[in-house]
Amino acid sequence: xxxxxxxxxxxxxxxxxxxxxxxxxxxxxxxxxxxxxxxxxxxxxxxxxxxxxxxxxxxxxxxxxxxxxxxxxxxxxxxxxxxxxxxxxxxxxxxxxxxxxxxxxxxxxxxxxxxxxxxxxxxxxxxxxxxxxxxxxxxxxxxxxxxxxxxxxxxxxxxxxxxxxxxxxxxxxxxxxxxxxxxxxxxxxxxxxxxxxxxxxxxxxxxxxxxxxxxxxxxxxxxxxxxxxxxxxxxxxxxxxxxxxxxxxxxxxxxxxxxxxxxxxxxxxxxxxxxxxxxxxxxxxxxxxxxxxxxxxxxxxxxxxxxxxxxxxxxxxxxxxxx
Numbered sequence: 001x002x003x004x005x006x007x008x009x010x011x012x013x014x015x016x017x018x019x020x021x022x023x024x025x026x027x028x029x030x031x032x033x034x035x036x037x038x039x040x041x042x043x044x045x046x047x048x049x050x051x052x053x054x055x056x057x058x059x060x061x062x063x064x065x066x067x068x069x070x071x072x073x074x075x076x077x078x079x080x081x082x083x084x085x086x087x088x089x090x091x092x093x094x095x096x097x098x099x100x101x102x103x104x105x106x107x108x109x110x111x112x113x114x115x116x117x118x119x120x121x122x123x124x125x126x127x128x129x130x131x132x133x134x135x136x137x138x139x140x141x142x143x144x145x146x147x148x149x150x151x152x153x154x155x156x157x158x159x160x161x162x163x164x165x166x167x168x169x170x171x172x173x174x175x176x177x178x179x180x181x182x183x184x185x186x187x188x189x190x191x192x193x194x195x196x197x198x199x200x201x202x203x204x205x206x207x208x209x210x211x212x213x214x215x216x217x218x219x220x221x222x223x224x225x226x227x228x229x230x231x232x233x234x235x236x237x238x239x240x241x242x243x244x245x246x247x248x249x250x251x252x253x254x255x256x257x258x259x260x261x262x263x264x265x266x267x268x269x270x271x272x273x274x275x276x277x278x279x280x281x282x283x284x285x286x287x288x289x290x291x292x293x294x295x296x297x298x299x300x301x302x303x304x305x306x307x308x309x310x311x312x313x314x315x316x317x318x319x320x321x322x323x
Contacts, residue, residue, distance in 0.1 A: 021061055024270070025092040026309060027069050027083065028055045035081030039068050048076045050083055057274065057310040058092060072273065091305075092167075106163070110171035110210050113159035115302060116284040117166055118225050121155040122238060123191060124318040125271075125278040137195035142320045147191060149320040152230045152238065154190040155279060156203040157222035159211045165305075173209030176201045182216045189223045224290035225297060229282060232294040233258040234267065238277065241317040248308055248315060259295050265303040271311035276318060 029050040036044050039062070050056060056071035059080060069090055073081045106112070127139035141147035161168040178186075178197070186200070187193035193200060200219065208218045229235055233255055237246060248269060256264040270279035283301040290297055 021063070021066075023058050023061045023069075023092050024309070025058045025090065026055045027058050027071050027088050027090045029053065029083070029088040031087055033083055033087035035071070035073050035076065035083050037078055037081060039082040039084075044081075045078070046076060048073055048081060050081075050087060055310075056083075057272070058090065061092070074274065107161060107168050108170050108172075108210075110173050111212055112161050113168060113211060114162050114286055115160045116286070116288065117158045117160055118222070118229070118282040118284055119155035119158060120226055120229055120280045120282070121153045122277045122279065122317065123149050123153045124320050125276045128318055129272040129276050130278065136192070138191040141195075142191075145321045147194070147320065149242075150239070151189065152226055152235055152280065154186070154222055154226045156207050157218065157225065158207045169206045169210055171210040174214060176204040176208075176215055178215055178219065182219055186219050186223050189226050190219075221290055225282075225284070225288075228290055228292075228294055228297050229280065234280065234294070238280070238317055242319050243317070245314040245316045247313060248311055249313075251315070252307060259298075262301075263295055263298050265307075266298045266301050268304045268306055269308045269311050269315060271308070271315055274310060274312045275314070275316050277315050 029052050031052050032049045034042075034044050035048040035050050036042060050071070050073065056073060058069055058071055060070035062068040062070075062082070067085045068082045069085055069088075070080055070082050072079050123138070123142060127136065127142050138147060142149065158166055159168060160166055176197075178200070183193055183197070190200065192198065204215055204218070208215060211218065213221065230239075237251055237254060251269065252264050252267075255267065266283040268281040268283075269277065270281060272278045281304065282298065283304045284297065285299045285301045288297050288299055288301070
């Protein structure tokens with residue numbers, strides 16, 4: 001009897017956790033539904049429900065062909081809750097698992113991209129507030145004060161295909177391998193590289209294989225693009241706001257005044273817990289140059305789908321090691 005109970009409990013754990021995948025984006029509820037701390041056990045402390053018309057920040061999906069979404073429900077204890085997919089409209093970011101069921105294999109065929117998204121991390125916002133599986137040595141170092149946050153950091157350069165969006169990925173391609181020279185150039189802009197290459201390998205396998213540049217050239221180009229943004233008005237706003245907040249409207253007003261509507265419309269701010277800056281995403285055209293200024297780099301890019309994901313009116317920019 002005890003053995004059978006243990007097997008059942010293990011099965012619940014696998015259903016709720018083992019097969020889940022991290023995700024980002026939003027889930028807008030279209031009806032009232034229970035928000036479970038464990039969907040397998042149907043446990044719902046506080047009898048929490050999602051409210052129709054409310055957008056929630058997504059943290060996980062339960063499997064590739066997902067039917068449960070884990071979202072942040074402000075005020076709930078615990079705040080991370082599982083909601084059935086049919087209770088709302090998901091708008092997931094950077095997840096191959098989020099490809100529509102009728103998408104087939106077209107979203108994993110290399111060199112079919114029509115644009116790019118440059119994903120730039122504000123490292124303290126990620127390290128302090130985003131749950132990640134395993135260890136992150138760069139976050140440990142940052143939290144101990146051994147790794148300062150003085151620049152924006154590279155998350156990834158994502159080739160996109162119109163019908164797939166940021167779900168275009170996981171193509172077949174060249175194996176991940178970088179020269180020491182490339183690693184040394186990338187590390188200051190992708191701090192995981194100071195300690196290991198795990199995250200770089202993930203980004204290459206997820207996104208890099210879907211375009212034609214070899215790994216060294218791909219990462220150097222991605223870093224060059226981050227430098228352009230870091231040296232732009234965008235970087236000035238973020239780096240000048242460490243330990244303080246800025247208003248979303250003021251951010252876009254400043255970018256618009258400096259570069260015009262086109263550049264301002266290509267940018268998305270991503271927040272965690274509706275407050276902390278986590279990421280900046282920039283829409284880029286298929287053929288973009290990272291050798292000049294932000295206006296030139298954005299070029300003929302299509303507008304971003306949203307100017308913010310998960311942000312309130314004010315966005316707080318944390319310093320390294322902040323609690």
